[in-house]
Every structure is written in C-alpha cells, then in structure tokens.
Amino acid sequence: ATITLTGIADRIDYVIDSAPFKQNKYTPASHLPIYGPGILDDDPVDTILIMAAAYSQEIANQIRTRYGGKFQLAILNETGLDVLAR
Numbered sequence: 001a002t003i004t005l006t007g008i009a010d011r012i013d014y015v016i017d018s019a020p021f022k023q024n025k026y027t028p029a030s031h032l033p034i035y036g037p038g039i040l041d042d043d044p045v046d047t048i049l050i051m052a053a054a055y056s057q058e059i060a061n062q063i064r065t066r067y068g069g070k071f072q073l074a075i076l077n078e079t080g081l082d083v084l085a086r
Contacts (some may be wrong), residue, residue, distance in 0.1 A: 002051060002076070004029040013045055040067065047072040060084060
C-alpha cells in the first residue's frame with residue numbers, strides 16, 4: 001500500500017522479502033515482483049529502501065554485513081525517510 005500511495009512504484013525494480021511464501025509473487029496494486037535476498041547478488045541496485053519498521057535496523061545490519069557499503073540504504077519510518085551513511 002505504501003508503494004502505491006507514495007507513487008514510487010515506477011522507481012522500484014523489485015521488492016525483497018525473506019519470507020519464502022511471498023517470493024516469486026507480486027505486490028498488490030503496484031504488481032512489483034517479490035524476490036528473496038539473493039537477488040542482490042545477481043541483479044544489484046543502487047539504493048535499498050527498507051520498509052519493515054520493526055526490523056529496519058536488523059535488516060540494515062544484515063545488508064551491511066553481507067555487502068559492506070555497496071548499496072545506499074534508506075529506512076522509511078513513522079517520522080519520514082532516514083538515509084543512512086554508507
């Protein structure tokens with residue numbers, strides 16, 4: 001819903017979700033493909049927008065551990081958008 005409401009779907013290549021039951025499907029309304037985290041190895045992007053509020057820091061730490069500063073990270077939270085230092 002957030003992707004559609006903010007009108008950013010045309011700027012997003014795909015959605016990543018670690019839950020296997022969501023993978024290889026599409027998001028509602030915006031119809032973006034959903035892949036597992038391994039997609040970043042095969043089809044990297046410039047920026048990752050983390051939208052899982054309760055798990056944002058954990059996800060950011062996992063990405064940094066695996067990829068270092070390869071990606072710009074941003075977290076969408078209740079106060080807006082936080083762009084993290086690489």
